[in-house]
Amino acid sequence: MGQKGTVAFRRARVILGLIVLLFSASTSVLHSEETNTGVTVYSEEQAHKGHDLYEVHCASCHGAALEGQGSLPLSGATFRMRWADDRHSVDDLFYIIRTLMPYGQPAALSKQEYIDITAYILMVNGYPAGAQPLPLDQRILKQITIRPQQP
Structure with a gap:
């Protein structure tokens, strides 16, 4: 490989490294350490709406406290x-909820109702609320990784 090829290869590696760094920095994360510094992804009002919807459409199978009642628990x-x-994003969770639930009536609710229920599930599992509601933008939801919280 000539000198021009080596310089071009190094330049390409630097550019690729910068792209990876920028992508990593732009990804939102649900994680206890980072939420302490202000990373939040849903609003309290949205989670309360989700709670009301959950009671009507989900609690009969998943339990009033998301503990599972004939279906998988959604907490703990x-x-x-x-x-x-x-490995999972909020979009992964949102997708399963909106395409498969309620059992026997998938996609029976609006996308807004499904995202509100998603916010409620996150709240019950210890992810703190912030000022902004979870958006319906799939690109944003895919960037929010669900990370372990302290039990």
């Missing part, structure tokens, strides 16, 4: 094992 150790693994 089961939630942490399934979702809080650094």
Whole structure:
């Protein structure tokens, strides 16, 4: 490889490194350490709306406290094992809820109602509320990684 090829290769590596760094810095994260510094992804008002919707559409199968009642629990150790693994985004959780629930009537609610229920599930699992509600923008939801909270 000539000198021009070596310089071009180094330049490409630097550019790739910068792209990776910028992407990493732009990703929001649900994590206890970072939420202490202000990273929050839903509003308290949104979670309260989600609670009301959850009681009507979800509690009969998943339990009043999300503990599972004939269906999988949506809180506690089961939630942490399934979702809080650094591999799933809020969009993954939102997608499952809006495409499969309520059982036997998938997609029966509006997207806004599903995102409010998602906010409620996050609240019950210890993720703190902030000033802004969870958006319906799939690109943003994909950037929010669900990380473990302290039990």
